[in-house]
Amino acid sequence: MGKIEDLETINGEGYQLTNLDKAIALARANSVWPLPFATSCCGIEFMATMGSAYDLSRFGMERMSFTPRQADLLIVAGTISKKLGPVLKRVYEQMAEPKWVLSVGACACSGGIFDTYSVLQGIDRIIPVDVYVPGCPPRPEQIIEGVMNIHELVKKESNRRRYSEEYKHLLGTYQIEIDQHGEAK
């Protein structure tokens, strides 16, 4: 028995066996392409996270995707006003499966200090969120911690998550309809 990171393998003369699901999950986890949806100061912290000092590219994430079609991870960093809400939902729907959402900072998680008529009180009111990063704004270390938790999810979740009834039900609660390929209609 051998090991590649967290992956159990069976090693022999000239071959190595493992579980295909887990190998795919490992590959996915180490090449997550993020779409930064940054609207305010948390976005600045995220820029520091991307920069050379903290260097998010150590985790296979150097390729920021500014098109939702080629993104796996939606990073929402900053205050989302109610007017921006439908735009964010549209971006989420345009992302192809598999996809995850990281909510960075107090505003994205709960509206933060902006307890006011114009601000969405947490992005989980319009899209499902996988990992919440608290803080106002969170330091880059905290954002990396959130990203690590996303990686854990990617490694542990079923590769066929999109076909599960739970997933359909979850998206249904957000009024997001999906087709037979698990993509939002």
Added chain:
Amino acid sequence: MEKQNNQEYLTAVQAAFGADVLAHEEAFGMLNIEMTPSRIHDAIQWLQQHQDLSVNYLTNIAGVHYPEAVGREFAVVYQLHSWKNNLRLRIKGFLPKENLHIATITDLFAGANWMERETYDFFGIIFDGHPDLRRILNMDDMDYFPMRKEYVLEDATREDKDDRFFGRNNNEL
């Protein structure tokens, strides 16, 4: 030519508009003139076209809500600027809440377009003759005017905010 000062502006406006100048004061060195709302458009046009006064720039249009002032609940405030005389002045018009109509000045200053939309968006003041008077900052399906003081500032859908941490007393909401 000598540069004009506040007093000269006031005298000129009073001479031209007489009884429509309802009140005036100088606040922090800036001239404030309250006028009959229906005459504000003409007054601004006159100030803009006047050779010496030359009020050529519209800085801002704002609304104010005074819920206690019966019959004059809403104010529309025009902040104007004369580059030639390096002088700023405010023109105010007070409207009763039953009739929130005032003439647009988009024909005088193109920049008034968005400012009037904003004032409409937050206070519901209707600028008659505006080419496209609809909400500009708030979401389109908002069904009230949020800067009016009868509405609470807080979001009605909030669930996890503890008022004590926002410096507010629960009983006040």
